[in-house]
Structures are given as structure tokens and as C-alpha cells.
Amino acid sequence: MKARKNHISRKLFLQQLSIGIGALGTGIFFPGSLSAAEFLSGKTNNPRKVLVIGAGLAGLGAAWELKKAGHDVTVLEARNRSGGRVSTLRKPFSEGLYAEEGAAAYGATYTVAKNLIEEFGLETMPYPMPEKTVYHLNGKRITYSPGEQVVWPYELNEKEQGMDPMALVKMYIIDTLPQEVGEPDLWKKEPVVNLDHQSLEEYLIKQGASEGAIKLIRNTQWFAAVPGETSALSTGVSDFGLFMMGGVPFILKGGNDKLPQIMADKMKDNIEYGVEVAQVKDNGRGVVVRDKNGKEYTADEAIVAVPLKVTQKIAFEPQLSAAKRSALENMPVMHLTRTFLKVDNPYWLEEGLSGAAHTDLAVGQVNPYFHSQDPQNNPAVLEGYVAGPKAESLARLPEEEVIKEIKTQMEKVYPGIEDHFQKGHVKAWSTDPYALGGPSWPAPGDVTAYLEDLQSSHGRIHFAGEHTSVLRSTMEGALRSGMRAAQKIAVT
Structure with a gap:
């Protein structure tokens, strides 16, 4: 398993991402090298x-x-x-x-x-x-x-109380995805390929997310527009991977x-x-x-x-x-x-x-x-x-x-x-x-x-x-x- 790279401004980047930068469905960022x-x-x-x-x-x-x-x-x-x-x-x-x-x-x-x-x-x-x-x-x-x-208008479990949407994303996705998702060429290998057999919603449930937390993520995060119909592999590789460590996006x-x-x-x-x-x-x-x-x-x-x-x-x-x-x-x-x-x-x-x-x-x-x-x-x-x-x-x-x-x-x-x-x-x-x-x-x-x-x-x-x-x-x-x-x- 490869070590994560680009440990820069994690707190700042997560705060900025939580505001909702992804407007194209366009899922528009990936930091892997070519x-x-x-x-x-x-x-x-x-x-x-x-x-x-x-x-x-x-x-x-x-x-x-x-x-x-x-x-x-x-x-x-x-x-x-x-x-x-x-x-x-x-x-x-x-x-x-x-x-x-x-x-x-x-x-x-x-x-x-x-x-x-x-x-x-x-x-x-x-x-x-x-x-x-x-x-x-x-x-x-x-x-x-x-x-x-x-106080979000959803029924959240005890550990989710007081957390904003991006904090939930961090807890249930960023901190749980295998590090190999940051290497696109590894998508056909375990453990990344295994993610394709479950939806993003199923992945969140497996990590302990409540129904309320999934609704909050769905309604605030572009990548979760249809969580039950989204491959967890695609989310992991295209929308996350090393992206969360990659720095601030630009136009x-x-x-x-x-x-x-x-x-x-x-x-x-x-x-x-x-x-x-x-x-x-x-x-x-x-x-x-x-x-x-x-x-x-x-x-x-x-x-x-x-x-x-x-x-x-x-x-x-x-x-x-x-x-x-x-x-x-x-x-x-x-x-x-x-x-x-x-x-x-x-x-x-x-x-x-x-x-x-x-x-x-x-x-x-x-x-x-x-x-x-x-x-x-x-x-x-x-x-x-x-x-x-x-x-x-x-x-x-x-x-x-x-x-x-x-x-x-x-x-x-x-x-x-x-x-x-x-x-x-x-x-x-x-x-x-x-x-x-x-x-x-x-x-x-x-x-x-x-x-x-x-x-x-x-x-x-x-x-x-x-x-x-x-x-x-x-x-x-x-x-x-x-x-x-x-x-x-x-x-x-």
C-alpha cells in the first residue's frame, strides 16, 4: 500500500470543498500523475x-x-x-x-x-x-x-450530531477509502475493484452512516446526486483518490x-x-x-x-x-x-x-x-x-x-x-x-x-x-x- 502524498492544507481544503465546488457533475478533479x-x-x-x-x-x-x-x-x-x-x-x-x-x-x-x-x-x-x-x-x-x-433537519446518530456535511464525507468516505484509489491504473486490482460491486449509498451504510446522514450528503455534495445508482469505485477514483490532498482548484x-x-x-x-x-x-x-x-x-x-x-x-x-x-x-x-x-x-x-x-x-x-x-x-x-x-x-x-x-x-x-x-x-x-x-x-x-x-x-x-x-x-x-x-x- 502506497503512502498518501501531498499532505498540504488538509483542513483548509476540506473546508473549501465542503462549500460545493463541483458544479459539472462535472466531477472535475483528479490528482494522479500521467x-x-x-x-x-x-x-x-x-x-x-x-x-x-x-x-x-x-x-x-x-x-x-x-x-x-x-x-x-x-x-x-x-x-x-x-x-x-x-x-x-x-x-x-x-x-x-x-x-x-x-x-x-x-x-x-x-x-x-x-x-x-x-x-x-x-x-x-x-x-x-x-x-x-x-x-x-x-x-x-x-x-x-x-x-x-x-442542527440539521435530519435524524442523525450520536456520532454525527454537530457535524457539517463535509465532516460526514471525511468520516465516512475520505478516511475509509483504500489509498490505492489515488492511482487510476490500479482500478482493476483489489481492493479498488471491489468497490465497483457496491453503490455509494451501500458504501456509506457499510461505514455506519445513518439514513439522515446519507440524505444530508446527497443534498449537499455533487458526487452524491444519485448515491444508490453511483459506483463506489467511480466515486473513489474520480471524485476522491488523492484529490482531497491535492490543493485548491482553480479556474x-x-x-x-x-x-x-x-x-x-x-x-x-x-x-x-x-x-x-x-x-x-x-x-x-x-x-x-x-x-x-x-x-x-x-x-x-x-x-x-x-x-x-x-x-x-x-x-x-x-x-x-x-x-x-x-x-x-x-x-x-x-x-x-x-x-x-x-x-x-x-x-x-x-x-x-x-x-x-x-x-x-x-x-x-x-x-x-x-x-x-x-x-x-x-x-x-x-x-x-x-x-x-x-x-x-x-x-x-x-x-x-x-x-x-x-x-x-x-x-x-x-x-x-x-x-x-x-x-x-x-x-x-x-x-x-x-x-x-x-x-x-x-x-x-x-x-x-x-x-x-x-x-x-x-x-x-x-x-x-x-x-x-x-x-x-x-x-x-x-x-x-x-x-x-x-x-x-x-x-x-
Whole structure:
């Protein structure tokens, strides 16, 4: 068993994490290192012509590595922008105000992302950590600052009394997970692989958590949105591992999509936008990709780096194996609906509140966004972040009905919103035709049942995306998956 690393600012980090930094379902942090063998080094002696389908982080990561190594790369992207589910929202708001409708933050120990951010000279900022948060749970509204004593509206056992949600997470998860979860490559070995046979909820019960404590964790922690349908292995490796020792997360100045933007700008001559791929064929000599309009592209190899459910919509020839089709069809995704309410000013600051909240209401988790300069005298945004079945239900409604419902629920959390409301915006990832849902979210048994098949190549066709990584739902997992696919081509 390996010793834990990075014993830095544990108390501070746990306090900050307890405020709820994980907004993408996006489960967005992992500190494990990337093997040097997964990076391409030097120029290739066997340049290949490669088609990369998808300009999200997985596709861009693969294309960047291959291009640097001297391969002829063309990226085909269905959208008119790069980034995929790393998406910064700007247009509905005033100049200088933006919100993240996709991935919320970068982990301090995202080794691949940090290497790229440093390579491109992007400016980072610490993730903003609100000090006074609102909780609306079981019909009760509570304002809370870390360290305060609160009587939570759930029936807790004796040892849980007086503990805040993150203290419960520490006691039942952080302090009990095997240390090997910090090494992603060990997921197939005991004791980590054993975690896949139980849900997060079952794991919590096994550690002694009461029903009330599980409800409190579920309604305050992004990774526990559906604890009974979440693989304890995925939680342990993707959401924890060494993450709790890894340091404070950060964001990119100007928006988190600055990373995929600059990668795409550096490869602008290699990317074609507005190309919706319908078929990928391995003809025995190379690959032929056909878009929905019948246009064909040819290459030696292809990397399919689109989201899980979008991959299902592509026709492959020859047909994918039964095991791979089963993996694509049965691996679950987390549904996310994010509603952004622009207000004329951050009126909650007058009460010393941060704008952040955790609730069991239809509004979900509340995230605030301010102007970076002079926030009190400029418009702001309150986001209702809803994950799981509730998000799927909201996604079926017209946008105006979603905004109305979220405003009604937001009034219970931050009263007065109707007096300040200006406009709203809804991002339902389930109805986005180029996403068809949020990130992959393995249920118990799904990692061991499907991950290796999701990763496997199909002749000259390779696959990338966070769903092909044990680091599910993370930007780091997406980037590493692209590196893995690039490596497969480099060694052919």
C-alpha cells in the first residue's frame, strides 16, 4: 500500500470543498500523475493521416499530440465552436459577466490540463470559495459558515450530531477509502475493484452512516446526486483518490473554455466545424468518414471522441462488437439542467450571503457569478444546477417554464429575485444533440463490465472521451483519454 502524498492544507481544503465546488457533475478533479509513456515524444518516423471526430477536450488533446508528433490531422466538429461540454456562457449577459454552463473548475493536480495551461500561458485564478452559504433542506432555510454549529433537519446518530456535511464525507468516505484509489491504473486490482460491486449509498451504510446522514450528503455534495445508482469505485477514483490532498482548484481567467479555445486556435487549419458525422468505416486499407450530407473524408486512422450517447448514433462498418455495443448502450450518463437567472445586482450581498446554496428543492445547487470588477454595482447571475432525474424532467419543459419554475424555487433560497430578475437562460445537456446528456456516470458494476470495451479499438477506429476513462466526468479524464488514443496510433 502506497503512502498518501501531498499532505498540504488538509483542513483548509476540506473546508473549501465542503462549500460545493463541483458544479459539472462535472466531477472535475483528479490528482494522479500521467505516465510519461502516454505522451508522444519526438517526431514520428511513420506519419499517419488521422481523422479526429469531436473537438472537445478529448479530441483536441489527441489532435494536439498527434500534430506535434508530425501526423496529418483533421478534426471534424459538429458544433460551430470547440470545447464540447467545456462551455462558458457569455452572450446572454452584460460585457464582462460570464458563467460556466459546463465544466466548473480545474483541479490543482490535473497534470495534463496544467501542462497545457502552462504551455499556452493561460492565466489562472483560485476557484472562488463562498464564506456564508444557504442550505434549504427538509423545508428549513439555514445560513451557514464553516465551523458554525448547526442542527440539521435530519435524524442523525450520536456520532454525527454537530457535524457539517463535509465532516460526514471525511468520516465516512475520505478516511475509509483504500489509498490505492489515488492511482487510476490500479482500478482493476483489489481492493479498488471491489468497490465497483457496491453503490455509494451501500458504501456509506457499510461505514455506519445513518439514513439522515446519507440524505444530508446527497443534498449537499455533487458526487452524491444519485448515491444508490453511483459506483463506489467511480466515486473513489474520480471524485476522491488523492484529490482531497491535492490543493485548491482553480479556474481560467475569462472562462474555462479558454483552454479548448486556444488549442483550437493553434490548430485552426486542422479543424472543420459544422460537420456532423453519420458513418465511420474501416475498409481494410484505411478509414472513410461520411457526414450527414454524404461528404466523405478519408484517412489511415480515426479517433471517435464524441460523448457516449452521441457515439451510439454513428453507424460503424464493420459493425462494432456486441460487447462494445452493449457498453455504449448500457453505460449511464448524468442528466444535467442548468438555469441561469441574470439579476440587476447581487442583492444577497447586503445580507452578507455568498449567493451559493445547497437545497433539496427543484432549484438544486445554487451557484453565483459576479462581474470581476465592482460586483455590487453590476449585474450578477444565480444558477440553479440540477442533476439526476429532476434534471431530465426539467429538460422536457419549454425554456420559459423552466425559468419560471427555477425562479419560484430560488425565491425560497434567496428571497427577492423577482424584483431583480432581468433574463434567464437554460442549458439542458440531455436535449443538446451533440451531447445527449451530461458525463458518464457508472452504476455499481458498470466500470468492470464496460470500461475496457469502451476503451478498445475497432480496427483502425479508436475511441476517446471521459466515458472511456476511469476518471469519469472529469476534464482530466477526457484529456488523458485523448492521449491514450493518440498513443495507439503512434505505435501502429
